[in-house]
Amino acid sequence: MPILCDRRSFLKTAFSTVATLSVASRYVYAEPKSEVHWALLSDIHIAADKGDTFRGFHPHENLKAVLAKVGGVPFDSLLVNGDLARLEGKPADYEMVTEYLNPVTEKFPLAITMGNHDDRKNARSALASIAGEVQPVEKKLVMTIDAGACEFIMLDSLLATNVVPGQLGKSQREWLAGYLRANSSKPAIIFVHHNLDADEDGALTDAGRLLEIVRPAMNVKAIIYGHTHAWKHDKQDGIHLVNVPAVAYNFKDSEPIGWTDAYFSAKGGRLKLNAIGGNMARNGETLELPWRS
Numbered sequence: 001m002p003i004l005c006d007r008r009s010f011l012k013t014a015f016s017t018v019a020t021l022s023v024a025s026r027y028v029y030a031e032p033k034s035e036v037h038w039a040l041l042s043d044i045h046i047a048a049d050k051g052d053t054f055r056g057f058h059p060h061e062n063l064k065a066v067l068a069k070v071g072g073v074p075f076d077s078l079l080v081n082g083d084l085a086r087l088e089g090k091p092a093d094y095e096m097v098t099e100y101l102n103p104v105t106e107k108f109p110l111a112i113t114m115g116n117h118d119d120r121k122n123a124r125s126a127l128a129s130i131a132g133e134v135q136p137v138e139k140k141l142v143m144t145i146d147a148g149a150c151e152f153i154m155l156d157s158l159l160a161t162n163v164v165p166g167q168l169g170k171s172q173r174e175w176l177a178g179y180l181r182a183n184s185s186k187p188a189i190i191f192v193h194h195n196l197d198a199d200e201d202g203a204l205t206d207a208g209r210l211l212e213i214v215r216p217a218m219n220v221k222a223i224i225y226g227h228t229h230a231w232k233h234d235k236q237d238g239i240h241l242v243n244v245p246a247v248a249y250n251f252k253d254s255e256p257i258g259w260t261d262a263y264f265s266a267k268g269g270r271l272k273l274n275a276i277g278g279n280m281a282r283n284g285e286t287l288e289l290p291w292r293s
Helices: 007-012 059-070 091-105 120-126 170-182 207-214
Strands: 035-041 077-081 110-113 143-146 151-154 188-191 220-225 232-236 239-243 256-265 268-278 286-290
Touching: 035 059, 059 091, 059 256, 059 268, 077 091, 091 110, 091 120, 110 143, 110 151, 170 207, 220 268, 239 286
Parallel strands: 035 077, 077 110, 151 188, 188 220, 220 239
Antiparallel strands: 035 256, 143 151, 232 239, 256 268, 268 286
């Protein structure tokens, strides 16, 4: 479990830190673990209006239901993989996001990525502290966490708020290539909001260039994304590509809504679907992800 600390002890801690965006850091991990336990959420789409609905789903109620389950488990971290806000990333949207998340993130750290419905400035203003070390990528919010057994990399694929496609951009890709070369001793798991389907108009526009970077970087074991509001697993060149479902709503009746219970170690990952609505047929389905070597 994370522990409270003052700034001096925080700076002395060699293990993964929580970078501050506007106030002093609140968390560090007490010690490295051989296996890390994370709750993975994506596409929560919270609006200022608590009565907001879409496709018959109630995102506010869905998020509350998920957090009621997540908050009762001693996770090492909670990650929201983009699209925290409903459409345009308004300050009032993030006020609601923090109202829901704060009681849970008092128990364990919050990690995030930026989605196409987020506003980087408004998100940073609202979220007092998020897990990870902020990386020097201009105009992007890129974070890394050294979790002992694994390295977690949270990329920023937000191109423009409420514009569907995403893009990493040259500076972020160059940073990533250098970071992977310099930190190659342990498995790396990449989180990014957008999907990597090159033939889809709303996907990551520079997905091909991302794959060119990670393919020869043998420390990269998995890329976990959201955006399509689906539950899916593929594999490319030994790299696991996992699409985690949305909390807010699905785009197709065939897909679940819910969250993912995830374990990561030096040898592999284990991801379990926890569906709360939509198509419940695969609720409890578990992906065993052995790392490539």
